[in-house]
Amino acid sequence: MNPSFAQASPQALVAGDPDQGAVLDAALAPLRAEFGTVDLVVERMDRLGNWAFVIGDMRSPGGGRLDMSGTRFADAAEQGAMSSVYVALLRREGDAAGDASDAATESTAAGAGPAAPAEAAARDQAGLQQEDADPAVAAETPRGRWVVVDFAIGPGDVAWLGWPQEHAAPRALFGF
Template sequence: MIESFSEERRFSLYSQFLAGFFLSALLLLATSADIRAQSVHEPARGTAERTELLNAVRPMLEARVGPPVEFVVDWMRSGGGWAFVQLSPQRPGGGAIDLSRTTFASDAEYMDGLLTFALLRHQYGRWNLIDFVVGPTDVFWQGDPLYAQLPRGLTPY
């Protein structure tokens, strides 16, 4: 014998289903927004992630200013497979890099020193340099559609 639900019982079950569905959807949206915001972190000194990020930027800069280069980290955030760094390059031990002896010599008067910004993506088991700017005089990433896709909190502004 097949038991049928009354109209009132069906409406109650349907209402409970809809309420549960919408509550689950809201919780999922809130959780994914929180995870996206929480996933951005600053890799701590001495960690493999921090070393890998710096080593991914180093060849690009050494090709332009000559080796060896070490960095003072002004900003470093990583999350969601992306990383953004703001670095002040120097010679080992804190020595200044002479711009007149680099590939930037003819542009030095238009630059804000060697302050370096880089966007990196973790793919194929390593950090890859996606975009970089050396010595910008503005917030170059503002308005760029690529940067609009990044996790919130990855860039400084």
């Protein structure tokens, strides 16, 4: 099933957009958890409805290549198997007051896994919280909080190729 979305093409999140800072803050949370202080030179930061996609180049605070020694990525980086790319898929959830449906909360509390694509698309159109989002990796705006649904650090290929199907996210957001 191919869900339809009201907004047909992605919109770039630029300075001045009310969601730009929150999306970037939430997207950087997994990187900061892994490396502490890290910069991201953003190549693309797009929004399509309640979804956002961020892709950029990881950099050390001085602007050079990120030092991965001492991290779980050290061996792969030493062997040249790590790129400097970082990607994140985010979803806007509820409102700033935490308005989410009782069903979504109960389902998540019961340990249910991510929703099937058709169910996730219906939840998206209804403005309900997705079950596969990680509320620990989020940033709030007056219109809701942005939550990281998936991310890839230093992928050697197009790690996000399956994300539209896995998370019922709009394919257009990824440029394919």
